[in-house]
Amino acid sequence: MNLAVSIARHELRRLFVSPLAWTLLAVSQLLTGILFALSLTDLSLNPQRIGAYDGVSAIVGGGLFRFATVVLLLVVPLLTMRVFAEERKTGNIELLLSSPASLTAVVLGKFAGLMGYLTLLFALVALMPLSLAFATPLDIGLLASGLIGLWLVMAAFCALGLFLSSLTREPTLAAVATLGALMLLWLFYAVSAMEWQPVVFGTALPLGDAARALSLIGHHDALLRGVFSSADVLYFLIFTLCFLALTVVRLDMDRH
Amino acid sequence: MESDLKLSAQGLIRDYAGRRAVNDIDIRLAAGEVLGLLGPNGAGKTTTLRMLAGTLAPSAGRILLAGHDMARAPQQAKRHLGYLPERPPVYDELTVDEYLAFCARLHGVERAKRADAITRAKADCGLEAVGRRLIGHLSKGYQQRVGIAQAIVHRPDVLILDEPTAGLDPNQLRGIRELVGRLAEAHSVIVSSHILSEIQAVAHRVMILHRGRVVLDEALADAEARDDRVIDIGLRAGPDRSTLAALPGVETVEPLGDGRWRITAAPGRDIRGSLAETAVHNGWHLVELTTHAPDLETRFAELTRSAEHTTAVAS
Numbered sequence: 371m372n373l374a375v376s377i378a379r380h381e382l383r384r385l386f387v388s389p390l391a392w393t394l395l396a397v398s399q400l401l402t403g404i405l406f407a408l409s410l411t412d413l414s415l416n417p418q419r420i421g422a423y424d425g426v427s428a429i430v431g432g433g434l435f436r437f438a439t440v441v442l443l444l445v446v447p448l449l450t451m452r453v454f455a456e457e458r459k460t461g462n463i464e465l466l467l468s469s470p471a472s473l474t475a476v477v478l479g480k481f482a483g484l485m486g487y488l489t490l491l492f493a494l495v496a497l498m499p500l501s502l503a504f505a506t507p508l509d510i511g512l513l514a515s516g517l518i519g520l521w522l523v524m525a526a527f528c529a530l531g532l533f534l535s536s537l538t539r540e541p542t543l544a545a546v547a548t549l550g551a552l553m554l555l556w557l558f559y560a561v562s563a564m565e566w567q568p569v570v571f572g573t574a575l576p577l578g579d580a581a582r583a584l585s586l587i588g589h590h591d592a593l594l595r596g597v598f599s600s601a602d603v604l605y606f607l608i609f610t611l612c613f614l615a616l617t618v619v620r621l622d623m624d625r626h
Numbered sequence: 627m628e629s630d631l632k633l634s635a636q637g638l639i640r641d642y643a644g645r646r647a648v649n650d651i652d653i654r655l656a657a658g659e660v661l662g663l664l665g666p667n668g669a670g671k672t673t674t675l676r677m678l679a680g681t682l683a684p685s686a687g688r689i690l691l692a693g694h695d696m697a698r699a700p701q702q703a704k705r706h707l708g709y710l711p712e713r714p715p716v717y718d719e720l721t722v723d724e725y726l727a728f729c730a731r732l733h734g735v736e737r738a739k740r741a742d743a744i745t746r747a748k749a750d751c752g753l754e755a756v757g758r759r760l761i762g763h764l765s766k767g768y769q770q771r772v773g774i775a776q777a778i779v780h781r782p783d784v785l786i787l788d789e790p791t792a793g794l795d796p797n798q799l800r801g802i803r804e805l806v807g808r809l810a811e812a813h814s815v816i817v818s819s820h821i822l823s824e825i826q827a828v829a830h831r832v833m834i835l836h837r838g839r840v841v842l843d844e845a846l847a848d849a850e851a852r853d854d855r856v857i858d859i860g861l862r863a864g865p866d867r868s869t870l871a872a873l874p875g876v877e878t879v880e881p882l883g884d885g886r887w888r889i890t891a892a893p894g895r896d897i898r899g900s901l902a903e904t905a906v907h908n909g910w911h912l913v914e915l916t917t918h919a920p921d922l923e924t925r926f927a928e929l930t931r932s933a934e935h936t937t938a939v940a941s
Contacts, residue, residue: 376732377732383724461712467681468680
């Protein structure tokens, strides 16, 4: 466990001495900041949009968190591509593999390091709607549910990205594959919205429902609407753990 | 005897997609010994070393490192190992101190001893002056030293250095060579190279690999002592091969053309005097008599060439 912590700290340190991490932080902060300012302006120009059910928290917070997920879609592949693909390309992975750290410790350490960085990005996004508390009463429960959802989405994206990064030795390939996979998850959600039930051999297949159950974005959406169900949280935990486990298996296959 | 061995590997085999890269290699490394692994490019040196370092699983065979089985207890075994891969595994964006601190933590050096361990590793590798510089800004030779410092920071029993002198200029080369010599005082070392003089300069024992097999494994002192037995002789009016072969103390005779012969004496016999006397007595017109002393280089060339020939015939 100590070793995993060492690896996580090392990963974080390497991120913060590289311009990439700072640039990504700055760009995502700029984009989410502009969206936050735009949605506030929109609200002040059209105050009638605030109704009985949708308050400032739902409109500003929900919109911002949805947009932050899109930003993550672009940020996470750039972070995860460095981890295994690049280390394999430079040969630095040999240092970890010949050390007394187990593969599980290596994967958990890398994951924790990246999550540490992403949590900083997360905190900067979270501060924006929370800063409205000075001006207006907020639905903290709704915001908290949305924030937990955002953090869980980060973890899931990160685990998927790590796994795809462990498959190749080309960082760009890992990034493109991760971007593609994350977008596929998005499309999956579109299928669930279509209520598509094709009839095969006389049986209606509830593809729409299946897609909704499997789609990462669908589970996130429930949390964004303030519906905090343990099933959604469990979905994200299982998703993340599965891909971390697959990464360990993939790295072990490298030795054989 | 077994307990003296810091590292022992038996019957190592490694297949890559049907191609056998390493075929049945046994390695035994005693405490304080420096083993030189020599072979042409593609002989299986790196594959062998990666298996010993635990980054590659052997297809068959068993590795014991300081008494721990690499397959069953890899964590314990790797605690006793320092490994410098072909390319030094350094992070360009970190300073030497930051990097070594991470390596020390990674190898479980206790917090209280960490600063000491880093200072010692830097002193051993001549890195005192560059501790605060970025590794990416250092020259290739210094990066190589940082790679070695990484391998010794936790004072392992066994040190595996894969081509530590590759790509260095002559001065850096001498520096690394002296460093390996110093390290041998406290560690058992396996060092690989495709350059013979590198191995001769540092190793106690040499192992020549060719096409994944061991073609020579002996102490360097023995390898060089045997050389006195080979004599080159030039006879202008010389006899035929069988006459020479029948002389007392002669083991083999090989014609070199133009009246010159290469004669190998039976072990432990110096036949130079009697050979000269016989030549003069029989009127063979002796024009040359030298000990041939084929150095390791010739033997290396012969071994790797003849093995090639046998494989060609076998396949």
